[in-house]
Amino acid sequence: MKKFIIAAIAIIVFTANTFAADTNDKTLSLFKAAYPNATHVHYKTLGDLVSIHFIADNTAMEAFYNTDGEQIAISKVISYQALPLKAINALQRKFSHYTTTEVIEMDHSTEGVFYYVSLVNNNQKVIAQVSLEGAVSIFKK
Numbered sequence: 725m726k727k728f729i730i731a732a733i734a735i736i737v738f739t740a741n742t743f744a745a746d747t748n749d750k751t752l753s754l755f756k757a758a759y760p761n762a763t764h765v766h767y768k769t770l771g772d773l774v775s776i777h778f779i780a781d782n783t784a785m786e787a788f789y790n791t792d793g794e795q796i797a798i799s800k801v802i803s804y805q806a807l808p809l810k811a812i813n814a815l816q817r818k819f820s821h822y823t824t825t826e827v828i829e830m831d832h833s834t835e836g837v838f839y840y841v842s843l844v845n846n847n848q849k850v851i852a853q854v855s856l857e858g859a860v861s862i863f864k865k
Contacts (some may be wrong), residue, residue: 726799726863731810736807737758742765744766744856746797746807746861748769748774750765750769750793751767751776751789752776752777753793754789754795755789755792758787759780759787761780761781762778762779762780762785763779763780764778764779765777765778766776766778771789772790772814773789773790774788774789774790774791775788776789782798783801784799784800784801785798785799785801786798786799787799794833795833796833796834797830797831797832797833797834798830798831799829799830799831800828800829801827801828802828802829802839804829804841806827807827807839807841808856808858809852810830810857810858811839811854811855811858811860813858814858814860815841815843815852815854815860816859816860818852819843819845819850819852821845822834822841822843822844822845823843823845824841824843824845825842825844826842827839827840827842828840828841828842837856838853838854838855839853839854839855840852840853840854840856841854850862850864850865851864
């Protein structure tokens with residue numbers, strides 16, 4: 725009985741790893757078709773998502789794919805000045821004493837475009853989520 729249980733566990737692990745490898749191969753194939761000029765490509769599995777970090781047009785980017793190989797989101801680092809004017813105005817009102825350290829644009833297939841702005845003030849770090857319309861909320865403190 726003990727050998728049977730060990731064999732069953734081994735089969736389950738092998739099948740799961742094969743499924744994950746097939747999913748990653750499919751995802752990477754679709755990624756390469758979508759971003760043929762991408763360099764410095766690194767991927768990792770995050771639960772049911774595959775995250776692919778890469779450089780395209782001298783911009784750091786990250787694409788997120790589900791287990792079916794569908795791209796569900798893409799993010800990229802942008803400059804503060806590239807934010808929509810409404811977003812800049814809202815950030816200046818709410819975080820006037822903070823310094824911006826990073827801005828990421830996230831384009832989600834169902835949620836749309838949001839910006840994540842990392843801000844610091846002395847020892848306090850805040851990540852603000854900003855909509856295209858300039859609505860600001862605290863994403864992480």
